[in-house]
Amino acid sequence: MYDAPGEQWSERTFEGEDFAEADLQELTTLGCTFLDCDFTDATLVRSRHERSAFVACNFRGARLTDAVFTGCKMSGSQFVDAQLRGAQFPACDLSGAALGGADLKKRDLSGVRLSEANLVDTDLSGSLLRGADLRGVRIGNTKMRDVDLRGALLDGFDPRRADLSGARVDVEHALAFAAAFGVVIG
Numbered sequence: 001m002y003d004a005p006g007e008q009w010s011e012r013t014f015e016g017e018d019f020a021e022a023d024l025q026e027l028t029t030l031g032c033t034f035l036d037c038d039f040t041d042a043t044l045v046r047s048r049h050e051r052s053a054f055v056a057c058n059f060r061g062a063r064l065t066d067a068v069f070t071g072c073k074m075s076g077s078q079f080v081d082a083q084l085r086g087a088q089f090p091a092c093d094l095s096g097a098a099l100g101g102a103d104l105k106k107r108d109l110s111g112v113r114l115s116e117a118n119l120v121d122t123d124l125s126g127s128l129l130r131g132a133d134l135r136g137v138r139i140g141n142t143k144m145r146d147v148d149l150r151g152a153l154l155d156g157f158d159p160r161r162a163d164l165s166g167a168r169v170d171v172e173h174a175l176a177f178a179a180a181f182g183v184v185i186g
Helices: 171-180
Strands: 008-010 013-015 028-030 033-035 048-050 053-055 068-070
Touching: none
Parallel strands: 008 028, 013 033, 028 048, 033 053, 048 068
Antiparallel strands: none
16 A cells, blocks of 8 residues: 655556555645556545546545646546545546536636536536536536536537526527527527
């Protein structure tokens, strides 16, 4: 098991490594690659990651409180039961990630790539999703109250499967949403 609180890792590669229950709080990574690694129940509180890749990794039950992932590729990773309070993902690729049931309220996810991600039962209320890539995202019982979706890519997005009360959208999205609900305009 890895324990590396406060360490700094640069340009390292890990494939299939077991970080389960590891103490990685305040870890800093720069340009590291993690392929198919297991972070089950790991502690990554206040960790910082820049331009690192966490591809197809398992973060089940991991503590990611106040962690920051800047420009990271996290595609295909699983975040089931992960603690994401205060976690930030600026300019990240979370395509195909499993974020079902996550609490992502009031986050700035502007420009984040979430295409094909699982957002079923996720709470995104009050979040900024301006310019985010939500193409083909899986939603159902998804809370998106008061979100800002202006400029977002929404191909394949079914507004009937989310609570979009108070959401801000572009005119073209509003027309597509109205059509999805069977509203005839004009």
